Amino acid sequence: MAFEYAPAPESRSVVDIRESYGLFIDGEFADGAGGRIKTVNPATEEVLSEVVEADAADVDRAVAAARRAYDRVWGPMPGRERAKYLYRIARIVQERARELAVLESIDNGKPIRESRDVDVPLVAAHFFYYAGWADKLGYAGFGPDPKPVGVAGQVIPWNFPLLMLAWKIAPALACGNTVVLKPAETTPLTALAFAEICQQAELPAGVVNIVTGAGETGRLLVEHPGVDKVAFTGSTEVGKQIARSVAGTRKRVTLELGGKAANIVFDDAPIDQAVEGIVNGIFFNQGHVCCAGSRLLVQESIADDLLAALKRRMSLLRVGDPLDKNTDVGAINSAAQLERVRQLSELGTSEGAERWSAPCELPERGFWFAPTIFTGVSQAHRIAREEIFGPVLSVLTFRTPAEAVEKANNTPYGLSAGIWTEKGSRILAIADKLRAGVVWANTFNKFDPASPFGGYKESGYGREGGRHGLEAYLAK
Structure with a gap:
């Protein structure tokens, strides 16, 4: 309960x-x-x-x-x-x-x-x-x-x-x-x-x-x-x-x-910890983050278990008054941005991806959008390629580390990425291959004034x- x-x-x-x-x-x-x-x-x-x-x-x-x-x-x-x-x-x-x-x-x-x-x-x-x-x-x-x-x-x-x-x-x-x-x-x-x-x-x-x-x-x-x-x-x-x-x-x-960061979850990652990182990566600041983990790449063997845990966690997110200290997801910044988030989300549905939104009651006034995930997404979907800049997550799967790297780098952007695994050797090997300015390991959206931040490509x-x-x- x-x-x-x-x-x-x-x-x-x-x-x-x-x-x-x-x-x-x-x-x-x-x-x-x-x-x-x-x-x-x-x-x-x-x-x-x-x-x-x-x-x-x-x-x-x-x-x-x-x-x-x-x-x-x-x-x-x-x-x-x-x-x-x-x-x-x-x-x-x-x-x-x-x-x-x-x-x-x-x-x-x-x-x-x-x-x-x-x-x-x-x-x-x-x-x-x-x-x-x-x-x-x-x-x-x-x-x-x-x-x-x-x-x-x-x-x-x-x-x-x-x-x-x-x-x-x-x-x-x-x-x-x-x-x-x-x-x-x-x-x-x-x-x-x-x-x-x-x-x-x-x-x-x-x-x-x-x-x-x-x-x-x-x-x-x-x-x-x-x-x-x-x-x-x-x-x-x-x-x-x-x-x-x-x-x-x-x-x-x-x-x-802009960015379209890949958050990569391997089969040996602690699922509960990874779910918290996924939620923080895309729903922090309503997804209004250039380095947001808006593409979730999850190893195929754990995809069902991770998605079930992610949906359970998203069901507990509180959407509403930004000044309420219990609120997890606030308002979209403007009517224009809300319209863009809606248009790209509707496009994801029309392209064949499966949409799921967290059950929540949105306020009648203001600019609001429920936290949403899309499954059945391919590299060709626009929601997997374009920056939505809202609380919308595209989920893709992979089988091998090489496939994960190829999919993660298959974007015109290169601002950030995340890796979730218990193996330090895998973290170092994958991070070395990712074309991203910042790579987080078993965490996401962590900043420090002593650490440089910036991107590659677009x-x-x-x-x-x-x-x-x-x-x-x-x-x-």
Whole structure:
């Protein structure tokens, strides 16, 4: 008999959302010349606030402010002094952790347990980690006296708004660069809260600038002649457009794009442990994860037993209010993303795959999709090839390790993979053959600021995190 949980909602009173926000330029919030965009709570469709859709003049002001700060203050500043600011930011993030977690869940739709226990702690950890590097860049392996690149234009996605901000801003500032960052149009609120943290930390004006807006604002930032370094996390389609736009320029670029990760379960794997890893790999953050384990490759001899255990586990997943501490799967981030998840799922059914969704009662308002698995999937199915970016798992089988590797690599993506087996020798042998930037062994979706992250093929190029994450922000 399953336990019944009483509602355990986190209070919204810890956040104070303004009716509207300006742009954060040169250390101050300022009005923008462009129009306004509404940001909504995906769990309720409630309008939370309005933000500016920055235009070319706004982007010009932000880049100019970043350039002044780089030339006059931040670039010449000794690394040990920059480290103090990064450390101060990390401490303020810790102090405001509850507020930031609630704000992230309201704006993004992810469960409060994930915002509270994963996202925000990792944000602080990244700033602490790169604060430690700021005065040690000469020992990072990129030359005895590496210099910053200049002004970094950074565009981040909506799935991990605050964490992706930390992945981008922390190494850039540690190396002596200044930043103009554009958050996703559907999740700008924690980035604007971070702007307040920059003020609270007394970060010099212009070191961090935040311009809100949609795709056109991002294009203006990426193509701005005053930007020296472009960093982008998002879809492969947009990443290709960015690569074309910066080709032939002096700009440096790193791209962290889509994925279609294989989670490989061998016949000697502990099934219960593997099931937990499968659930975490695809249903964490509603499947809104570029490195999600969206393709399950299970050895044929244990497929029936594993699928039965997986369905039992999925039946216990709680879908609902992101602010309820008992919620496992929250809301899909937007109506547009929900429509894409639905279309690709319906396509899977029409192509002959067998669909099974966890029994759950979805709220009447908001953007919701039940955790779903497809069996009888072949390599030719679009649901096995295209990134769905939702709580949808495609299940394929294999007989031999060689077949598992061939199927795992049969994708245009190469961001991550997982291996489940009790044999260490098998883990090392298989990992060596997988064309994936990150390979997890008997776990999935584990991140550490000291560990580099990035992909191959259409999953992008460059690395974020760890010592490797400094390289793109240092001139050679």
